[in-house]
Amino acid sequence: MISVEDFRTQSHALLIELDAATMGMMVLVSSRCVSGPAWDDATKRHHDAYEIWNAFLNVPDSGPATH
Template sequence: MQMTTTDDFRAHAHELIVDLDAATSAMMTLISEHRLSGPEWERVTQWQHEAYERWMTYLNTRSYPGPGDNTVGH
């Protein structure tokens, strides 16, 4: 089965969203544990920041698939 432009967009967007969600969840866990400093906080906040930047870059540099782009292979 050939992936369409829409399928490719969704697959990559899903990967980025899963990473951003995991990073945000890890950051919220540290917040709930009152661990707002130290190496783990630095690592997790950097991860969350970079995941967010990757997501925004993808959204801002992608040409969005049009309605007809998802018809190939269906």
């Protein structure tokens, strides 16, 4: 089981990447660029960031320590 501080540090880093990936997609949407290589790269980045975040949260014993 990881410590509360390690959980916070890791989750913060993962959330920063997920937020950056989301913002990257939103910039493309506002630029009306929702197809092509830039869009493909942005959606892959977002997908990967979400998958890593989801895996982090759903690993047994990956939650914060209770003591």
